[in-house]
Amino acid sequence: MRTELQRPRGTQDILAPESWRIERLHRLAFDTARQFGFEPLETPAFEQSGVFLKVGESTDVVQHERYAFTDAGGVSLTLRPEGTAAVARAYVENGLYNAPQPVRLFYWAPMFRRERPQALRYRQHIQFGAEVFGSADPSADAEVMLLSTRVVSLAGLSDPVIRVNSLGCSQCRPAYRQALVAYYRDREHAICQDCRLRLEQNPLRLLDCKVDVEARAGAPDVAEYWCTACRAHLERLMELVRSADGVIQRDSHLVRGFDYYSRTVFEVGHPRLGEATALFGGGRYDGLVESLDGPSTPGVGFGMGVERLLSALNDGFGALSAAGCYVAHRPGYATEAFELADRLRRQGLVCYSDLMDRSLKAQIRDAGRRAVGVVIVGAETDAPGQVVVRNLVSGEQQALAGDATVIADWWHRKFGSGSAVVVG
RNA sequence: GUGGAUGUAGCUCAGUUGGUUAGAGCACCAGGUUGUGGCCCUGGGGGUCGGGGGUUCGAAUCCCCUCAUUCACCCCA
Numbered sequence: 001m002r003t004e005l006q007r008p009r010g011t012q013d014i015l016a017p018e019s020w021r022i023e024r025l026h027r028l029a030f031d032t033a034r035q036f037g038f039e040p041l042e043t044p045a046f047e048q049s050g051v052f053l054k055v056g057e058s059t060d061v062v063q064h065e066r067y068a069f070t071d072a073g074g075v076s077l078t079l080r081p082e083g084t085a086a087v088a089r090a091y092v093e094n095g096l097y098n099a100p101q102p103v104r105l106f107y108w109a110p111m112f113r114r115e116r117p118q119a120l121r122y123r124q125h126i127q128f129g130a131e132v133f134g135s136a137d138p139s140a141d142a143e144v145m146l147l148s149t150r151v152v153s154l155a156g157l158s159d160p161v162i163r164v165n166s167l168g169c170s171q172c173r174p175a176y177r178q179a180l181v182a183y184y185r186d187r188e189h190a191i192c193q194d195c196r197l198r199l200e201q202n203p204l205r206l207l208d209c210k211v212d213v214e215a216r217a218g219a220p221d222v223a224e225y226w227c228t229a230c231r232a233h234l235e236r237l238m239e240l241v242r243s244a245d246g247v248i249q250r251d252s253h254l255v256r257g258f259d260y261y262s263r264t265v266f267e268v269g270h271p272r273l274g275e276a277t278a279l280f281g282g283g284r285y286d287g288l289v290e291s292l293d294g295p296s297t298p299g300v301g302f303g304m305g306v307e308r309l310l311s312a313l314n315d316g317f318g319a320l321s322a323a324g325c326y327v328a329h330r331p332g333y334a335t336e337a338f339e340l341a342d343r344l345r346r347q348g349l350v351c352y353s354d355l356m357d358r359s360l361k362a363q364i365r366d367a368g369r370r371a372v373g374v375v376i377v378g379a380e381t382d383a384p385g386q387v388v389v390r391n392l393v394s395g396e397q398q399a400l401a402g403d404a405t406v407i408a409d410w411w412h413r414k415f416g417s418g419s420a421v422v423v424g
Numbered sequence: 425g426u427g428g429a430u431g432u433a434g435c436u437c438a439g440u441u442g443g444u445u446a447g448a449g450c451a452c453c454a455g456g457u458u459g460u461g462g463c464c465c466u467g468g469g470g471g472u473c474g475g476g477g478g479u480u481c482g483a484a485u486c487c488c489c490u491c492a493u494u495c496a497c498c499c500c501a
Contacts, residue, residue, distance in 0.1 A: 006492075060499045064425085082501090111501075116425085118495060194498065205499090221462060257499060278501065305501025328460085360460070362453090368461040376460070392461065 010115070010123030021310055021318030024124070026108055029128045029151055037148045038104040038130055043086045045110065049076040051089045055260050055291055058202050065113040067123075082258070083129040084285065084305050085292070091133050092294035101134030106147075108306075120228035120277055120308050129282075131301030133289065138237035141264045141284060141300045145237075146244055148302045149268065149281055155309060156317050160279070161247045164266040165254035166234040167204065168226055169286075173262075174223035177203055187215050207253045210276075221252050230263055237264065260285040261372060264300060272312040279312065280304035323415045324350040326367030329359055329377030336402075337377040340387070343404035345377075349409065368392055374417055375407060 007013060014022065030040065049068055055064030067079035080086050087105055090096075096103050104401040108128045117123060130147055149160045181203050188196060192211045199206060209216060226234075234250070241248045248266075256265045265283035273279060282302025289297035309319075325344060329337035334357070341353040352370055354363045360376070367374040371409055376388040389410055392398035400406055 007493080063498080113500075116497095117493090117500070118497095121500070125501060129501095197498095208499090210497095276500095280501065303501060308501055359454095361455095361458095362461095364461040366461085374461080388460085390460070395462095397460080 003276045007130060008123065010117035010121075012122060012124075012170060017318065017320065018310070020320055021313075022306065023396060024318035025128075025155060025310060028154055029106075029108060032151045032154060033106040033130060033147065036104070036130075036143065036150075036399055038106040038147070039194060041090060041107050041405060042103040042109070043080070043090050043107070045112075046077045046079050047089065048084055049078040051292065052078050052081060052085050055085045055088075055258075055288055057259055059258050061113055061236045061257060065115045065349060067112045067114050080109070081105050081111055081113045083109060083111065083127055083312045084131060084258075084260070084288070084301055087129075087131050087298065087301075088133075088285075088288050088292050088294070091297070092292050095175065096133065097289075102140060103133040104130070105133070111303075120273065120305070120311060122307065126306035128306055129303040133297055133299045135256060135300075136286060138233045138264075138296035139240055140298075141233075141237040142240035142244075142246075144282065144300055144302055145241055145248070146246055148282070149246055152268070152279065152305070152309065154265050156313050157309075159247055160268050160270070162241065162266050162268055163251040163254050164234070164238065164248055165251055166222065166226060166230050166263050167255065167261060167265055167283075168222055168230050169262055172225050172227040172230055173222075176220065176222050179220045179225065180204070180206065183213070183219050191215055202259075203328055205257070207255050216253065223250075223252060233263055245268060256281060258283075260291070262286045266302070270312045273308055277308065278305070279308055295400060303413035324371035325411060326363070326374045327353040327377050328360060328363035328367060328374050329354065330376070333378035340375065340377055340402065340404065340407075344408060344411075347404050347408035349408060373411065377402065377404075385411040401423060 004386050033040070041316040049066070053060045054064065061081050062078075067083060068076060070076050087107060091103065091105070103323065106129065108126065109184065110124050111127050112124050114123060115121065128151070130144055132144055134170075145162055145164075149162065152160045167173060181199065184191065184195070184199050184203070184206055188199065191199075191206075192209065195206055195209050195212055195215075198209070206212075207216060207219065223231075236247050238250070251267075254265055254267060256267070261283040263284045263286070265281075267278045267281040269275065269277065270279050280302050282300070284298070284300040287296075288299060289295070325341075327337045327341040327344065335352070337353050341351045344351045350371075352367070354366070356362075359367070364374055364376075371392065373392050385402050386399045387402040388397055389400050389407060391414055400410055
């Protein structure tokens, strides 16, 4: 039905079975994060605007894509466009710098960005992300990478390839930045309009351009400017990832759209999503906590697009087995059926019963769509107190005592233990 | 913010150079047949043809505007 009150642009209503797939992935993400020793953190869906503005001076996500509003008290608030800044704020506010370091946190939360929607880009999307605070060691980088790729591979995607780069630190990045700007200045007339803008606003992103690949090919490589510490950091984290059978490659053109990254940046894509669409991305942000008025604290983390991961997975992921049971009844036995259905649920079955006072025929037709078997309550030629159980797949049926334990037992023999079992 | 495509039933879509009460398949509901679903048969509900304006005796169809959706760029998950 057409309605004026459509959902806002770029948002989605997620129905089953997709909603079940999300739930399945949610469980997988929590279990995996737990295994790595990460703790779940929930932060508000909106923050004071300053939380994001302070750490995103030239990032599009906070400059041009914010959902911001002023509440009745005159406070400027922003719907969370990304996870890391909010988690860092919570780290500071809750004094987690006094907790045993490092602090490992993860989240699963909706993000809001006012951008033009397109394939796998929404104005509201879910991100699963994790952050490690307090460790500047490359093993922290390697651990979050491993956590992220583990979730991906456990979900059924084989061999995620991590592309990684180092943007250098406050010691070595300025020199590189200068060299890059100088290089592009000489070619300013030959580069695209977007690149001229990048040159002024965020030179590192020149490397990201897909149009001026020729100019990019001759551009200086940040690797030539790394200080020894930055070089060692990248080499060590790659070594560690590989020691755990991770697949990781340096990509000298990889840069990311957030200002706060230092040293490590990484991204993982997937063929099913197209080249330009990342499954997840992340990096190190050693100055972030400090810029949010916390003590100087290193950190590293990633954010993963749940919808994107799901779309890369095959349909089998999160598929529900259809071992449901339908308790139908003859006229006059509605109460008995309603009661039996609930007794069967307590025996572990997924159980439906008629809620529309329908004919037996209609009930069984409905059962054929929802369930694999039907229990018919109400004696006809059968002995009083008995029910008929019918296997809707094979067509066989028999009379049983109308006892929930007996019926559940028959059911489990016929259809296995699974009723609400999630496959995949 | 820039560019392209598309809007007819819950879904997927027909609708011939403008011409009577706008159709199909699937889905939904009821009935028939089946002890008791599926297959088959019959019937039913459901549409401001995205919206507004214009041309015309007459517009789903032609023109203009608008809204929405979608794809790409930018950027990102």
